[in-house]
Amino acid sequence: PGRVPAAMTRAAIAEFFVRQEGSPPEREWHGRGGAISRICDGMGLDKRTNWMRVRRVLEDTAAAEEAGGVYDPKAKTRNRGRKKIITYDSEQEKVVLNALHSGIGLANATLILNAFRQARKLPTVSYSTVQRFVSDHPCAELRKRRTKKSGKDDKDSAWAKARLILAKQLKQQLKLGEAQASEGSLRLPALSLDMIAFWDEHHKKVRLGHASKWEVRFRLDENGELSPDGQLEPDKPTTSVKFPGEARGCFGVAMVSARGNGMKQGKTLPPFNYTGKTVVGVKTWNQHKGDEFNRVLPLKGQWGGPGRGYKERFPGTWEQELKAQVNKKWICVTDIMDHVVQESTKAFKGSTHEHDFFIYHDALSAWWETEAQEHMKELGFADRQIRSLDPKMPKRYRGKLVGDSPELCRGLDSHGFADLDRSMTLNASLAKLMPPDHPAHDTFNMGTPDAVWSCMAKSWMCSPTSSRIIQDIEHLPAVLDKVIAAEGCVVQDEFLRTGRRARAAEDQDTAHGPSTRTIRPRQRKETLEMPSIHPDLLPAWESLTQGSGGGGVGCGDLELELWSLKRIKGGAEKRWCMKQLRGPFLR
16 A cells, blocks of 8 residues: 555455455454455555455455446545536536537636526636536537648847837837936837727638537437437538638727826727728739729720720719729728728827827838828828837838737737637627527628628627726736847747747747747636627527526626627717618617
């Protein structure tokens, strides 16, 4: 004992009892020279500490033989330890299995179960509790959802030096805005966190199949009931295509302070949709216009013969017709600039920085072209953009922003787009539970680029939340300090890439993989947050949180609606929701 597992010791005692002693009756076990004494002597066991242990093994062995079975040395240890929170054939089991069977992931299934438990005044459970229950369930198989086949950390690099210079500049501008510094070698405009509108592009690919990445298959009998001996359900893989379509848009957030009381509010700004198009600069746009203008000149038929083009066919409106045709494939960056300036102006109206707010847009090459910046000058915003103003900046980045710096794009790359993607996944899964004729099947679908955009636009007005936007933007000074401390190199713990850029970085000899030891929010009960749910999908949420036995819901209808819509207070934003989202957004 102590050198070998206890189960092996018990198995050896039972073997000695059967083979060496011949399974004597109980009256021959005790006393000096009895079976227990001989087994202890034969196995070298101390009689004072092992007498009762040997006796229990003999009792269990004799009982097993009498029942016609074989002694199991591990039988009594299987039921030891902490009691299970989720038991089989319980209402909680049904809640979890129903959620997983509908395609919802483990994290959201945990939230649904917690809503069910809170309605019955039970304590919440963690993500690992649900994960362990599912992985040990005899009728379920947990695995990653498969797909079907169809077909710088160098501080001396120019990029790191440019990031270091930009971070120091922004830090100084924020200090000027806080009236903490008044001197400096550069004439820098003062900045404050509540006077910046952050904008960035975001794409989301079509997903043919369930939105969640993991699937749980159940073992069912011939009657469709759970059975450990049943057959696993057919898997439901996502379909992989060679060139999946994607929804494309430009999204914006801002933290504004109300004039008078200074109350802060995080806002998501109406996005610009350019799905199916490619953003190009002014030069490239004009070139495409010229190509399209000349393309139709030699055509016959509806064009009226060679030499006749847009001017002859559309007198008075030919420029609009030409632009509309080119817009089918291309979008000029100036159109995005017009939208950014217009929506940012609306967002800051009535705030403390209504007339002096700044715009932060990432280092999109078309945005920072000379012709595009001339357009911003015409709009009056050439000097109201966050950009490098230091003459020591490397020439490549002078007068613009440094690319591949997602940790600086607050509320979007860090971490608004992550919140948006989580909400889209949950909303798309919940839509599958709505009645067959419900419009949510079309508006929260991920099967076509237009459907993905509809899901993005609807989810964007709920996620990220106002508090999340404020939290992300107010974290900018700390991020700047980390960039400065890293001498401009990448800051791994502020933004961990997981997409194509991360895979590209892994191929470089100098790349360092992101840390895998950071605890994910979903692994702790106190940080397991529910993604925002669109109000149209509340019936599906309620059907999951109530379970088959009915009862209350973890969050009431009114509470959930206010939770999802608490930021949509302005009349202009509500009207935009009604028009842009093509459906009733408010009950």
